[in-house]
Amino acid sequence: MALVKYNPLRELRSMQDQMNRLLNLSWNHDLPGEDIKEGIWQPAVDIYETGDSIVIKAELPDVDQKDIDVRIEDNTLILRGERKHEDEVKKENYHRIERYFGTFQRSFTLPATINQEKVEANCERGVLTITLPKKEETKPKQINIKVK
Numbered sequence: 830m831a832l833v834k835y836n837p838l839r840e841l842r843s844m845q846d847q848m849n850r851l852l853n854l855s856w857n858h859d860l861p862g863e864d865i866k867e868g869i870w871q872p873a874v875d876i877y878e879t880g881d882s883i884v885i886k887a888e889l890p891d892v893d894q895k896d897i898d899v900r901i902e903d904n905t906l907i908l909r910g911e912r913k914h915e916d917e918v919k920k921e922n923y924h925r926i927e928r929y930f931g932t933f934q935r936s937f938t939l940p941a942t943i944n945q946e947k948v949e950a951n952c953e954r955g956v957l958t959i960t961l962p963k964k965e966e967t968k969p970k971q972i973n974i975k976v977k
Contacts, residue, residue: 870912870929872957876937883961885937890955891928899950899959906937906948906959 897910914930
């Protein structure tokens, strides 16, 4: 019988390999027999500021405009909606599904400088653009200097 020197790191390494396998199973999107992912996505957004407003652009491909809800509650802009799965193709006919379907919600705290009465939203080519105009008193003002 051969003597094997005890190595405590071997057990830790084995446990780490098992944990990595479990995490890969739960996060991997191309598992055989994968089902449609529902209700676990959030649209990507870009937020930028101009001299007159703050603009939020959200990617919402394949989301019907009637399934999008934009509202302001207690100085918070709430963006809700749902991307529905097409019923034309049966689940068993798919080879791969990487897009998520179902409901989503994003919330953004608005600064006090926003004029909430004049907020506008339009959707074009799968991009929702929300324009949040600034109040007049908060816009930068140019002061002309008189030379004598």
